[in-house]
Amino acid sequence: MKETKIYETESPEETFEIGRKYGENASPGDVFCLNGDLGVGKTVFTKGFAAGLGVKDVVNSPTFTILQSYEDGRIPLYHFDVYRIEDTSEMEEIGFDEFVYGDGVSLIEWAQLIRDILPEHYTEVKIEKDPAKGFDSRKITVIGV
Ligand code: ADP
Numbered sequence: 001m002k003e004t005k006i007y008e009t010e011s012p013e014e015t016f017e018i019g020r021k022y023g024e025n026a027s028p029g030d031v032f033c034l035n036g037d038l039g040v041g042k043t044v045f046t047k048g049f050a051a052g053l054g055v056k057d058v059v060n061s062p063t064f065t066i067l068q069s070y071e072d073g074r075i076p077l078y079h080f081d082v083y084r085i086e087d088t089s090e091m092e093e094i095g096f097d098e099f100v101y102g103d104g105v106s107l108i109e110w111a112q113l114i115r116d117i118l119p120e121h122y123t124e125v126k127i128e129k130d131p132a133k134g135f136d137s138r139k140i141t142v143i144g145v
């Protein structure tokens with residue numbers, strides 16, 4: 001049975017702190033799949049995650065490059081944003097498997113778009129807006145850790 005954890009945040013800073021906690025506890029080979037609509041906070045979570053790994057470089061959304069890697073933390077971080085992928089063969093071309101099955105930690109924004117090629121084991125982080133609770137309110141569901 002996969003464990004599920006649910007968080008509610010009211011600000012980007014709170015989402016960042018949850019990301020940081022997961023970054024602090026990440027192990028080599030871990031894969032985190034971030035799902036949720038545009039502007040929901042996937043990159044905010046990622047920035048916190050990177051901080052938790054000790055990454056000092058500025059982390060931005062790699063929307064135009066698919067992959068940005070950071071080597072200066074405790075474990076290498078491979079940050080994917082697959083929003084613009086049209087075919088999963090594009091992922092093979094950038095060597096997706098070598099990263100995902102490598103010794104770094106992979107974090108994949110929009111992972112739902114490449115469901116077919118995801119590894120068997122990963123942690124899903126689903127972020128949703130909660131309009132009933134306010135503009136900055138987010139529900140973060142973590143499945144698998
Ligand atoms: P995504 O990567 O999912 O497209 P971003 O992380 O780039 O989204 O942007 C999320 C936006 O939402 C930021 O402008 C951030 O300041 C804002 N925001 C407001 N409330 C929250 C919250 N609770 N958690 C995360 N981001 C929030």
Ligand code: MG
Pocket residue numbers: 042043061081109
């Ligand atoms: Mg993003």
